[in-house]
Amino acid sequence: MDRDSRDMMLETAGRFFTERCGREVVNGVERGEWPAELWNEIEAMGLPLIAVPEEEGGAGGSLADMLALLRLAGAHAVPVPLAETALANLLLAAAGGAPKLGPVTLALGDLRLSGGRVSGRADRVPFASVADRFVAIVDKSLAVIAKANAKVMPRPSPAGEPYGSVAFDNAAVEFGGPSAVGAERAFELGAAMRAMQMAGAADRVLATVVEYSKQRVQFGRSISTFQAIQHMLAELASYVAATIAAAESAARDADEGGLAEGGRFSIAAAKSQASEFAQRIAAIAHQSMGAMGFTHEHILHHYTRRLWVWRRDFGSETFWGEKIGAAYARAGPQALWESMSGSKYAA
Amino acid sequence: MSVPKLEFPPFRLPAEAEALRGEVRAFLKETLPRVKKTEDRFSSWNTPSPEFSRELGKKGWIGITWPKKYGGSERSFLDRYVVTEELLGNSAPAGSHWVADRQSGPLLLRFGSEEQRQAILPRIARGECYFSIGMSEPDSGSDLASVRTRAEPVPGGFRVNGTKVWTSGAHRNHYCITLVRTSGQHGDRHKGLSQLLVDLKTPGIVIRPIINLAGRHDWNEVTFSDTFLPESCLIGNEGDGWLQVTSELAFERSGPERFMQNFYVLRELVRVLGRQPARRASAILGRLIARLWSLRQMSVAVAGLMQGGKSPAIEAALVKDLGTIYQQDLPEIARTIAESDATTEEDMADFLDIAQYATMIAPSYTIQGGTTQVLRGIVARGLGLR
Numbered sequence: 001m002d003r004d005s006r007d008m009m010l011e012t013a014g015r016f017f018t019e020r021c022g023r024e025v026v027n028g029v030e031r032g033e034w035p036a037e038l039w040n041e042i043e044a045m046g047l048p049l050i051a052v053p054e055e056e057g058g059a060g061g062s063l064a065d066m067l068a069l070l071r072l073a074g075a076h077a078v079p080v081p082l083a084e085t086a087l088a089n090l091l092l093a094a095a096g097g098a099p100k101l102g103p104v105t106l107a108l109g110d111l112r113l114s115g116g117r118v119s120g121r122a123d124r125v126p127f128a129s130v131a132d133r134f135v136a137i138v139d140k141s142l143a144v145i146a147k148a149n150a151k152v153m154p155r156p157s158p159a160g161e162p163y164g165s166v167a168f169d170n171a172a173v174e175f176g177g178p179s180a181v182g183a184e185r186a187f188e189l190g191a192a193m194r195a196m197q198m199a200g201a202a203d204r205v206l207a208t209v210v211e212y213s214k215q216r217v218q219f220g221r222s223i224s225t226f227q228a229i230q231h232m233l234a235e236l237a238s239y240v241a242a243t244i245a246a247a248e249s250a251a252r253d254a255d256e257g258g259l260a261e262g263g264r265f266s267i268a269a270a271k272s273q274a275s276e277f278a279q280r281i282a283a284i285a286h287q288s289m290g291a292m293g294f295t296h297e298h299i300l301h302h303y304t305r306r307l308w309v310w311r312r313d314f315g316s317e318t319f320w321g322e323k324i325g326a327a328y329a330r331a332g333p334q335a336l337w338e339s340m341s342g343s344k345y346a347a
Numbered sequence: 348m349s350v351p352k353l354e355f356p357p358f359r360l361p362a363e364a365e366a367l368r369g370e371v372r373a374f375l376k377e378t379l380p381r382v383k384k385t386e387d388r389f390s391s392w393n394t395p396s397p398e399f400s401r402e403l404g405k406k407g408w409i410g411i412t413w414p415k416k417y418g419g420s421e422r423s424f425l426d427r428y429v430v431t432e433e434l435l436g437n438s439a440p441a442g443s444h445w446v447a448d449r450q451s452g453p454l455l456l457r458f459g460s461e462e463q464r465q466a467i468l469p470r471i472a473r474g475e476c477y478f479s480i481g482m483s484e485p486d487s488g489s490d491l492a493s494v495r496t497r498a499e500p501v502p503g504g505f506r507v508n509g510t511k512v513w514t515s516g517a518h519r520n521h522y523c524i525t526l527v528r529t530s531g532q533h534g535d536r537h538k539g540l541s542q543l544l545v546d547l548k549t550p551g552i553v554i555r556p557i558i559n560l561a562g563r564h565d566w567n568e569v570t571f572s573d574t575f576l577p578e579s580c581l582i583g584n585e586g587d588g589w590l591q592v593t594s595e596l597a598f599e600r601s602g603p604e605r606f607m608q609n610f611y612v613l614r615e616l617v618r619v620l621g622r623q624p625a626r627r628a629s630a631i632l633g634r635l636i637a638r639l640w641s642l643r644q645m646s647v648a649v650a651g652l653m654q655g656g657k658s659p660a661i662e663a664a665l666v667k668d669l670g671t672i673y674q675q676d677l678p679e680i681a682r683t684i685a686e687s688d689a690t691t692e693e694d695m696a697d698f699l700d701i702a703q704y705a706t707m708i709a710p711s712y713t714i715q716g717g718t719t720q721v722l723r724g725i726v727a728r729g730l731g732l733r
Contacts, residue, residue, distance in 0.1 A: 203352070203353070206353070210730050210731070210732065213732065214731070214732070224732040224733075225732075225733065227724075229732070230723065230724070230727035230732045230733060231720065231723040231724075231727070233727060233730060233732060234668070234722070234723035234724075234726035234727045234730070235668070235723065237353060237661075237665060237726055237730060238665045238668050238669040238726075239669075240353060241353050241355060241645060241662065241665045241669070242638075242641045242642070242645060242669055244353060244354070244355055245355035245357075245641060245644045245645040245648055246637075246640070246641035246644055248355060248356070248357050248644075248648075249357045249641075249644040249648075251357075252357040252359075253357075265640075266640075268633075268637070269636070269637040269640040269641065270637075270641070272633060272634055272637035272638075273637045273638060273640075273641040276634055276637070276638065317630075317634050317637070318630045318634075319630075320633065320637065321629070321630040321631065321632070321633030321634035321637060322626055322629045322630040322633055323633065324629075324632075324633030324634075324636050324637060325624065325628070325629030325630055325631065325632035325633030325634075325636065326623075326624070326626075326629040326633070328617060328632065328633070328636055329617060329620055329621065329622055329623065329624050329629060329632065330622050330623070332617065332618075332622065333614045333615065333617040333618040336613065336614050336617055336636075337436035337437065337610070337614070338372075340636060340639065340640055340643070341368075341432065341436060341643070343640065
């Protein structure tokens with residue numbers, strides 16, 4: 001997409017999310033309701049096919065377009081597997097498959113492929129209980145498995161989204177083909193996607209808390225006029241800024257470097273950074289909003305709880321930190337600056 | 348919502364700047380072993396070396412953005428960014444020329460007289476002329492508008508009385524750009540202030556050391572006692588000192604020196620952990636690297652915005668706030684993993700000395716160039732809170 005088309009897509013999607021992903025919808029998902037109408041409308045807008053080529057019926061967007069959309073989705077706590085489906089469809093199309101309608105999620109885990117059938121188990125699969133199909137990447141192959149051929153053990157995330165474990169026992173596949181990316185890379189792309197969702201959520205937390213502090217009156221004046229609050233929110237802004245800058249850089253590098261290899265280090269660093277600051281962001285936000293923000297009625301927890309969940313999804317700061325640290329230690333002290341300034345694992 | 352959006356659009360340094368990076372690296376590889384002394388192992392922008400500054404000046408990399416007629420190279424602000432980060436990333440002793448290149452030269456270029464520019468800028472660019480900053484006073488820290496040093500207009504110039512403190516390098520530098528009151532009363536705040544170009548060899552100036560807590564002599568107390576300075580010392584217009592000084596403070600608040608001043612701690616940590624650290628140590632190391640990388644992305648994004656003609660004041664303040672706090676966290680986190688994961692006892696002892704030194708220096712990061720609290724005030728205003 002060119003710049004204008006992307007901006008237009010984001011504006012339309014933003015308006016739609018504002019109107020249709022309100023508090024009640026998000027809370028409904030948490031109670032176990034599937035917002036079928038919302039999902040149908042999102043599909044009607046073509047969003048889950050954003051990064052699928054036009055000849056495959058998609059919007060023909062790039063990975064960067066998809067990630068920009070997901071940052072926006074993160075800023076609205078969109079409670080359906082838009083991110084997962086968009087990435088799964090991108091990978092499916094890249095493997096020569098034809099994406100179909102319906103929510104999809106990625107199954108990455110201890111999986112084996114034998115005689116065109118999949119066996120094994122994947123844990124902490126986002127939206128496992130509501131997905132129509134699973135896109136599994138096993139070694140160098142991509143396989144699509146219908147939910148009827150999978151056993152889902154629901155385990156909702158602490159943000160109330162229908163996560164779970166998925167087991168396949170010699171499961172038949174709807175589609176199988178050579179994958180454009182290995183499982184490790186698919187996981188990495190998942191990390192890029194979550195980092196951008198976290199950037200969106202972080203941004204929304206800041207906006208929410210700033211607005212609240214201007215309206216909330218205590219001791220006869222709005223609490224935003226207290227220096228103690230001002231400094232807390234300025235500190236919050238610094239963590240939000242780091243999350244945004246890191247995620248956006250990773251999205252750019254992932255896109256420019258190509259689906260198979262792009263932004264490997266940048267994604268790792270950005271997800272580590274986003275995960276590292278999630279707690280600081282949540283802590284300051286809740287402290288600034290007092291008891292109001294601790295209630296279920298307020299929307300703040302839609303974002304802070306997602307930050308707490310997303311920081312673990314597709315690798316926490318410990319996971320990615322270990323990868324980076326091990327690579328940099330192996331390369332030795334003299335390579336440090338060159339690797340880091342080149343956004344690479346090793347110079 | 349009416350909350351200002353924080354944006355750090357990813358920015359790629361242009362090819363010319365990356366090509367320059369290669370040249371700078373080759374130069375440093377060749378030069379540093381020659382000019383560095385043992386005690387400079389962990390040097391940075393506050394480690395002076397006139398020898399190194401002259402070598403750098405010969406390459407045309409001091410005052411790199413300035414007009415050629417003043418000794419500059421007329422290269423871009425982004426080229427300067429690359430030179431700066433390479434100096435820091437390679438622990439070059441850039442302390443002699445640092446302030447002149449970063450702050451004083453640009454100030455003279457913008458507000459100085461033609462005579463001042465011609466006399467001073469080419470010498471700075473050659474790496475031969477060094478500057479101190481005469482802003483703080485015993486009673487004026489963050490509240491700079493309260494300066495008391497007074498320059499009375501007298502025939503042919505000014506008679507100056509007062510004391511400047513925390514004046515870095517005044518004992519070895521040539522000039523000090525000094526903020527003084529030239530008219531009005533102490534209570535007039537930012538009205539009536541001016542900046543003077545002060546030759547530190549001027550009779551009537553006494554420079555005394557102020558030793559910092561780490562035992563280093565970097566700071567000084569500079570006392571003016573009926574010191575006569577000629578009229579030609581005035582920088583810009585009489586009474587414009589406040590405007591000039593605030594623009595000076597804004598010069599690259601978000602530059603790499605705000606998060607890479609103690610980069611050597613990270614490098615030495617990699618050394619002391621060896622090639623195959625335990626998983627936990629790797630994870631902590633990797634998180635530190637990820638944070639630094641993120642700061643660099645923020646800083647480069649701000650540089651890109653500035654190159655595009657924008658003035659991202661809040662974003663720049665955020666880089667300094669976060670970057671200086673990172674530099675305080677770094678020696679502390681590094682110390683704790685080195686204690687458990689250093690490869691040998693000897694390496695650990697060596698590293699803990701480095702970390703100890705870095706810890707002692709670290710309080711200065713969140714004070715100099717605008718305290719954390721001043722920066723958070725700027726950010727809060729940007730967020731519409733005040």
